[in-house]
Amino acid sequence: MNLLQAIILRDLRIAYRQGSSAMLGVGFFALVVTMVPLGVGPERDVLLRIAPGILWIGAALSSLISLDRLFHADAEDGSLDLLLSLPLPLELVVLAKTIAHWISSILPLILISPFLAMMLGLPADAIGGLAIALLIGSPAFSLLGAIGAALTINTRRGGLLLTILVLPLYIPTLIFGVQSVGAGPGAGTDAITANLMLLTAITLISAVLSAWSAAAALRINAN
Numbered sequence: 001m002n003l004l005q006a007i008i009l010r011d012l013r014i015a016y017r018q019g020s021s022a023m024l025g026v027g028f029f030a031l032v033v034t035m036v037p038l039g040v041g042p043e044r045d046v047l048l049r050i051a052p053g054i055l056w057i058g059a060a061l062s063s064l065i066s067l068d069r070l071f072h073a074d075a076e077d078g079s080l081d082l083l084l085s086l087p088l089p090l091e092l093v094v095l096a097k098t099i100a101h102w103i104s105s106i107l108p109l110i111l112i113s114p115f116l117a118m119m120l121g122l123p124a125d126a127i128g129g130l131a132i133a134l135l136i137g138s139p140a141f142s143l144l145g146a147i148g149a150a151l152t153i154n155t156r157r158g159g160l161l162l163t164i165l166v167l168p169l170y171i172p173t174l175i176f177g178v179q180s181v182g183a184g185p186g187a188g189t190d191a192i193t194a195n196l197m198l199l200t201a202i203t204l205i206s207a208v209l210s211a212w213s214a215a216a217a218l219r220i221n222a223n
Contacts, residue, residue: 003087007097008096011097011101011104012100012103012104015100025062025063025066025108029109029112029113029116032062033058033119034116034119051181052130053174055116055117055130056174056181059138060173063105063109063138064163064166064167065105068159070098070101070146071146071150071214072152072153075153075221080153084218084219091211092211093215094210094211094214094218095211098142098143098146099142101145101146105142106142113131114130117130122181126181129192132180133180136196136203137173137176137177137199137202139207140170140199141170143210144166144170145166146214148165148166149214150218150221153218153221172202176202179195180196
């Protein structure tokens with residue numbers, strides 16, 4: 001457990017020391033949410049209907065910005081060899097690094113999402129549902145993204161390839177995430193609970209899938 005905590009804290013220190021990726025993700029998230037209403041118009045009913053989709057898609061795209069550095073930086077400076085030699089299953093190392101990525105890159109998006117939701121005119125109960133849904137579902141972005149990051153670790157300028165690989169995996173999370181917010185005002189607690197449970201299931205399945213797949217890809221690429 002101490003080694004896992006050390007890996008998480010190390011990655012968090014690196015992320016916050018650099019600062020650019022996290023701030024770039026927050027800025028991109030805010031820019032997407034701000035620009036979409038300019039394109040569709042200021043009608044409140046229209047914005048209210050598409051706001052959950054805008055926020056979830058903005059969060060998903062913003063999470064991609066720092067994914068290519070998840071393992072690539074370790075491969076460049078030789079840290080990956082040390083991680084592979086740790087007396088820990090590589091699957092747990094992958095989970096620790098994805099936790100650090102979520103905290104440094106996605107958690108800030110969740111913290112500013114209520115303010116952006118208010119700008120789009122979401123009611124208070126829907127804003128609360130949005131925050132809860134993002135907390136439950138957004139870890140899947142880091143977990144599934146780790147698979148693409150591990151597969152493209154030796155690819156120069158693999159950001160585009162990483163995006164192509166990862167975005168289709170985000171679709172179930174986006175669908176149920178949007179439904180969990182859109183169902184709030186009119187469909188009752190049963191629909192909200194059902195969508196949140198599906199998001200929870202996706203995140204848990206993603207944790208298992210990510211740990212196994214990304215670890216296997218790292219072992220292959222390290223040889």
